Amino acid sequence: MSRPVLRFAPSPNGRLHLGHALSALLNARMATSLGGRLLIRIEDIDRTRCTPELEAGVLEDLAWLGLDWEQPVRRQSEHFNDYAAALDRLSAMGLVRKAFLTRGEIARAVAKLEEERGVRWPCDPDGAPLYPGDEAVLGPEEIAAREAQGAPFALRLDMAAALARCTGLRADPLSWQELPDDEGRQAPARIAADAARWGDVVLARKDTPTSYHLSVVVDDAVQGITHVVRGRDLYEATAVHRLLQVLLGLPEPLYRHHRLVPGEDGRKLSKSQGDTALAELRAKGATPEEIRRRVGLAP
Numbered sequence: 286m287s288r289p290v291l292r293f294a295p296s297p298n299g300r301l302h303l304g305h306a307l308s309a310l311l312n313a314r315m316a317t318s319l320g321g322r323l324l325i326r327i328e329d330i331d332r333t334r335c336t337p338e339l340e341a342g343v344l345e346d347l348a349w350l351g352l353d354w355e356q357p358v359r360r361q362s363e364h365f366n367d368y369a370a371a372l373d374r375l376s377a378m379g380l381v382r383k384a385f386l387t388r389g390e391i392a393r394a395v396a397k398l399e400e401e402r403g404v405r406w407p408c409d410p411d412g413a414p415l416y417p418g419d420e421a422v423l424g425p426e427e428i429a430a431r432e433a434q435g436a437p438f439a440l441r442l443d444m445a446a447a448l449a450r451c452t453g454l455r456a457d458p459l460s461w462q463e464l465p466d467d468e469g470r471q472a473p474a475r476i477a478a479d480a481a482r483w484g485d486v487v488l489a490r491k492d493t494p495t496s497y498h499l500s501v502v503v504d505d506a507v508q509g510i511t512h513v514v515r516g517r518d519l520y521e522a523t524a525v526h527r528l529l530q531v532l533l534g535l536p537e538p539l540y541r542h543h544r545l546v547p548g549e550d551g552r553k554l555s556k557s558q559g560d561t562a563l564a565e566l567r568a569k570g571a572t573p574e575e576i577r578r579r580v581g582l583a584p
């Protein structure tokens with residue numbers, strides 16, 4: 286039997302904080318307990334916010350924490366061709382559409398639709414309004430005019446068509462296998478994947494020719510990831526990942542979504558909260574053991 290493969294996949298758009306430390310350490314611990322391999326993947330598709338200096342800082346933080354990973358690391362910015370190939374396959378299946386609406390236009394269209402219909406417009410699990418569709422908002426003439434002008438557009442998954450295709454490809458409803466959490470409180474379970482809640486998700490933008498969802502699914506397959514261990518904030522995204530895996534004929538990893546580390550104020554940690562940045566804590570004299578304790582991984 287081949288060995289389990291795990292990955293910690295940070296985005297170098299800031300330094301790592303305590304939440305990343307928990308995720309990285311849980312990946313390392315599980316890789317060790319399963320006799321598996323640990324990979325680091327640099328998720329740097331956002332070329333404006335990710336920098337080589339931040340990447341070096343992230344790797345330095347991980348080494349300081351005591352992580353040991355295989356070389357070389359996979360850097361997503363070096364594999365845009367892989368994501369383009371996956372996008373082409375989805376396109377060839379008729380599942381990708383051009384989307385001309387800008388963020389401002391989406392917000393205005395949704396406000397108008399809510400007023401007309403007297404109901405709240407649905408939001409995706411991250412709280413963003415579902416894409417209302419170019420046809421409904423712009424109409425065929427404006428779409429044609431934008432095409433002719435070469436106006437910028439994103440590429441989105443046609444969710445209804447994708448779900449129909451998925452149903453044709455597999456008899457049982459879309460789902461994923463969730464492993465017990467680190468406290469062992471939650472039993473392993475098969476989770477129903479409700480991708481429709483995300484609407485027509487973005488697969489590529491003009492300035493970034495892929496998206497988080499597309500690149501993560503392609504890379505987990507390319508790297509042979511067997512266990513995806515990541516924060517609870519990405520739990521709902523797993524439905525989209527499973528859908529893309531089925532459509533692209535990619536293997537299904539096991540998933541474990543771990544607790545998040547709250548900030549002092551009980552809110553979710555962000556990269557702008559310097560007081561929980563590992564580099565800052567280290568500069569103030571914290572040791573890797575103290576970090577483990579602070580994230581609830583006492584030896």
Ligand code: GLU
Nearest residue numbers: 294295296328501515519
């Ligand atoms: N790059 C993502 C992040 O930093 C993690 C992606 C994943 O683990 O699937 O939040």
